[in-house]
Amino acid sequence: MAARQLVEVYLxxxxxxxxxxxxxxxxxxxxHTVRAVALRKGEHRTPEFTKLNPMQKVPVMVVNGFVLTxxxxxxxxxxxxxxxxxxWYPRQPERRARVDEYTAWHHNNTRPHATKVFILEVLLPTQSGSQVDEVRLNRALSELADTLxxxxxxxxxxxxxxxGDDITLADLLAICELMQPMGxxxxxxxxxxxxxxWRSRVQSAVGESFDRAHAVLYGVRDRRKAKL
Structure with missing residues (x-):
């Protein structure tokens, strides 16, 4: 394995x-070093970040000039x-294929369906000051229930x-999506x-890293609750 070089991540x-x-x-x-990119402030659209990632999306990783999105x-x-x-990402072909199978499925299922609930219930009302569209939200919740x-x-x-029996990258990608409506x-x-x-097992496996990563989301939840 390669020696650990400092990893920069834009998050x-x-x-x-x-x-x-x-x-x-x-x-x-x-x-690693975290370079914060505030999407709500449009920092992903700056010329500097666009040069790094023309897709204007996070995350981005840089290691010794090697950029990966x-x-x-x-x-x-x-x-x-x-x-x-x-x-986390097994070398044995069949076990690795199981992780790849989930991550391929994830992008058209868990990710968009959980995200849509958050957008409809939190993001759009916050940005526009409008009420939650209950019809669209109920439809999104039904789609998410089928995915679950x-x-x-x-x-x-x-x-x-x-x-399988051990936590993998698949579990991290999935749980972070399913936590989003907690906002x-x-x-x-x-x-x-x-x-x-399963969520409890994932949280136990990664320890305090879980709550550290979700502190911003918990803050959104708490601020929203205080306004209700």
């Missing part, structure tokens, strides 16, 4: 993929290049984590005890 911890990357770095004690690619790169426990059912039946099944005080796993137990 906004209100972003779900940024939190997943933040947890991976911290719970594995990978030396997309959370899935960044996390797999770190797990492959650095000396962190193999269970599949998450249980296709991936978690009767095993401790999404891809509106909504626990989307409330009716899913099996997924609640």
């Amino acid at each position: 906004d911890l209100l972003s779900q993929p940024c939190r997943a990357l933040h947890i991976l770095l911290n719970c594995n004690k990978v030396p 997309e959370s899935d690619a960044i996390m797999k790169y770190l797990a492959t290049k650095y000396d962190i426990p193999e269970h 059912d599949k998450l249980e039946s296709m991936f978690l099944r009767h095993q401790p984590f999404l891809c 509106g005080g909504r626990d989307v796993l409330q009716q899913h005890p099996q997924l609640q137990r």
Whole structure:
């Protein structure tokens, strides 16, 4: 394995993929520097950041001039290049394929469906000052419920984590998405005890890194609750 070189990451911890990357770095004690990019202030659209990532998205990783975008690619790169426990992204082909299977599914299922609930319940009302569109929200919650059912039946099944007996990158990406509606005080796993137990196992596995990564989201939740 390569010696650990200082990793620079550009993050906004209100972003779900940024939190997943933040947890991976911290719970594995990978030396890194965080460069905060406030999406709400448009800092991802500055000329400096656009030069770094023309897609104007976070996270971005820089290691000795090597720039990488997309959370899935960044996390797999770190797990492959650095000396962190193999269970995060197994080298054994079939076990690795299970992680890849979930991350491929994630981008069109868990991610957009959990995000939509947060956007409709928190982001749009905050930005526009309008009331929550209950019809659209209920439709989004129904779509998310279907995704949660599949998450249980296709991936978690009767095993401790999404891809087997050990925590992997898949669990981090999934849990950070499913925590997002917490910004509106909504626990989307409330009716899913099996997924609640999985969430507890993920939190236990990564320790204080979980709450550190979610502090910004908890702040959004608390401020919103105070206004109600």
